[in-house]
Amino acid sequence: MRQTILFLLAAVFAGILLWNGATILDLPQQVTNVGAYKIIYFHVPAAFTAFTGFVTALVASILYLATGKLRYDAFAAGVTEVALAFATANLISGMIWARYAWGIWWTWDARLTSMLVCLLMYYGYVMLRQAITEPTQRARLSAFMSILGCINVAFVYQSIAWYRTQHPSPVLGFREGGGMGPGLETPMYWNWLAMLCLATILASVRMRQGEFATEIDSLRRQAHSH
Amino acid sequence: MDPREFQFTFYGLMIVWLIITVYVLSLALRERRLRQELDRVKRMLEKS
Numbered sequence: 001m002r003q004t005i006l007f008l009l010a011a012v013f014a015g016i017l018l019w020n021g022a023t024i025l026d027l028p029q030q031v032t033n034v035g036a037y038k039i040i041y042f043h044v045p046a047a048f049t050a051f052t053g054f055v056t057a058l059v060a061s062i063l064y065l066a067t068g069k070l071r072y073d074a075f076a077a078g079v080t081e082v083a084l085a086f087a088t089a090n091l092i093s094g095m096i097w098a099r100y101a102w103g104i105w106w107t108w109d110a111r112l113t114s115m116l117v118c119l120l121m122y123y124g125y126v127m128l129r130q131a132i133t134e135p136t137q138r139a140r141l142s143a144f145m146s147i148l149g150c151i152n153v154a155f156v157y158q159s160i161a162w163y164r165t166q167h168p169s170p171v172l173g174f175r176e177g178g179g180m181g182p183g184l185e186t187p188m189y190w191n192w193l194a195m196l197c198l199a200t201i202l203a204s205v206r207m208r209q210g211e212f213a214t215e216i217d218s219l220r221r222q223a224h225s226h
Numbered sequence: 227m228d229p230r231e232f233q234f235t236f237y238g239l240m241i242v243w244l245i246i247t248v249y250v251l252s253l254a255l256r257e258r259r260l261r262q263e264l265d266r267v268k269r270m271l272e273k274s
Contacts, residue, residue: 035231039238046242085249089242096241100234198246205253212260219267223274 006201013197020190027184039097044172045192046090049199051153053083054122058150061143073139074214076146077129078206082199084122091115094167102166110159111167118156121149 024041060076063069094112095105106112125145132138160169171180172188180188 035228036234036238038235042239042242082249085246089245092241092245093238096234096238100230202250202253205257209253209256209260212257212264216260216264216267219264219271223267223271 002204006204009197009201013194013201016190016194016197020187020194023187023190027187036097036100039093041188041191043090043093043097044188045195046086046093048192049195050083050087050090051157052196053079053086053199053203054118054146054150054153057083057146061146064139065143070135070139073135073142074207074210077142078203078210080122080125080146080149081206082202084119084126085202086195086199087115087119087122091119098166107166109165109167110163111156111165114152114156114159118149118152121145121152125149 024038027038057076057080060072060079064072064076091112094115098107099105125142128145129138129142132141159165160167161175173180173185
């Protein structure tokens, strides 16, 4: 059952990517004098996928703190790691667009800086998990770290509305930015769906690996007790 | 059209998929290592 769902998700991911990729290729090269804007079709969905992952991990972390069940911690760890890959892709693709549009790779404005801090916090989360071997202590500290990280995620999201930044202000229709133009915004949401399918597959693989690691630990303990 | 525009768009799209591909490869390597470790521990238990 699990494998069937994963194959279905992979098919949906590949289907959307091919069909939507063709749509994006057909879009005009420039929109309101913004060049290389097609990067946004991967830059923004990568951010949305990462944020979806971080918020999902937050819910799982709170559930762990409320119930003490380690499977919520394993879920949060798997989802966070996958979300981190998408967040990294978002930040670096944004830097490439910045080099073209602004002539610089980086500026310390509120959006870019908070996103970098967000990335460092979640890399810290992953390192923290590797450093602590005791499962309950690791789960509790990771859950607190996930909550802190998600507060920063909210700041990253709102930073372009709260501050005048080098990064463009909200453009998307649902953020009251007036939209990108007719037919230009929808392919971005399709790419988000495709990336969500991919992220779900990767998180599922990552969680199965967590189950393997737990099984290995328990077999080792069994071997030592003999 | 500015020729750099296509170049930067290409780099931007490539980097997204490159990072995701590297992550997928790291997952695949980790999976192989865990499976080998699991087999090794199971064999060790069977012997004992």
